[in-house]
Amino acid sequence: MKRNTGIAIGVAVVIGGALLAAVLTAGDGPVGGGGVLGQPTVSGNQLVQFSAGGGDAAIGVAAPGLVGQDFSGAEVRIGGDGRPYGIVFLAHWCPHCQAEVPLVQAWLDEGGLPEGVDLYSISTAALADRPNYPPDTWLEQEGWSLPVLADDEQGTAARAFGLSAFPFWVFVDASGTVVGRTTGELPIEVLQTVLERL
Numbered sequence: 040m041k042r043n044t045g046i047a048i049g050v051a052v053v054i055g056g057a058l059l060a061a062v063l064t065a066g067d068g069p070v071g072g073g074g075v076l077g078q079p080t081v082s083g084n085q086l087v088q089f090s091a092g093g094g095d096a097a098i099g100v101a102a103p104g105l106v107g108q109d110f111s112g113a114e115v116r117i118g119g120d121g122r123p124y125g126i127v128f129l130a131h132w133c134p135h136c137q138a139e140v141p142l143v144q145a146w147l148d149e150g151g152l153p154e155g156v157d158l159y160s161i162s163t164a165a166l167a168d169r170p171n172y173p174p175d176t177w178l179e180q181e182g183w184s185l186p187v188l189a190d191d192e193q194g195t196a197a198r199a200f201g202l203s204a205f206p207f208w209v210f211v212d213a214s215g216t217v218v219g220r221t222t223g224e225l226p227i228e229v230l231q232t233v234l235e236r237l
Contacts, residue, residue: 086102102200103200105196107190107196125159125230126161135223144181147185160185211237
């Protein structure tokens with residue numbers, strides 16, 4: 040329990056600076072969009088929408104499971120396998136996502152992902168009339184190597200995890216329990232520490 044509290048506190052420290060930038064980017068439109076879409080299926084209960092204005096009610100709650108497709112139609116499963124993991128939700132038009140992706144990829148290329156921990160990405164809010172469309176081309180150009188689950192037009196995957204702004208990070212321990220959520224650009228050293236503690 041102390042370890043999970045430490046992770047939650049570590050994630051909370053980042054929220055202050057990241058929240059303002061993420062909120063300025065989030066917009067008021069729908070979570071989903073009309074771009075490269077999948078058909079995710081959610082198992083379990085939806086998490087409450089994330090808010091940085093106090094304690095996160097999702098900490099200590101079972102994370103929903105997701106089954107969907109990547110951009111090529113191959114199946115992507117997130118959760119339910121007894122392994123700890125993190126998820127980053129990305130929008131192709133979000134400048135903070137565009138800044139974060141190459142930094143995370145460079146860290147992955149250097150072998151930064153701790154052994155025994157999985158990291159996934161979810162492409163959501165795909166909109167053909169927004170910059171940097173389509174998301175599959177953007178991520179391919181960045182050399183993105185994480186599994187990508189493509190969200191649907193309704194933002195089913197994003198809503199299941201309580202997304203409120205981009206990028207949106209969720210961390211889940213081996214028991215399937217949420218131990219942290221945050222929005223905005225996450226410094227690589229913080230990402231490394233949080234994943235190591237999972």
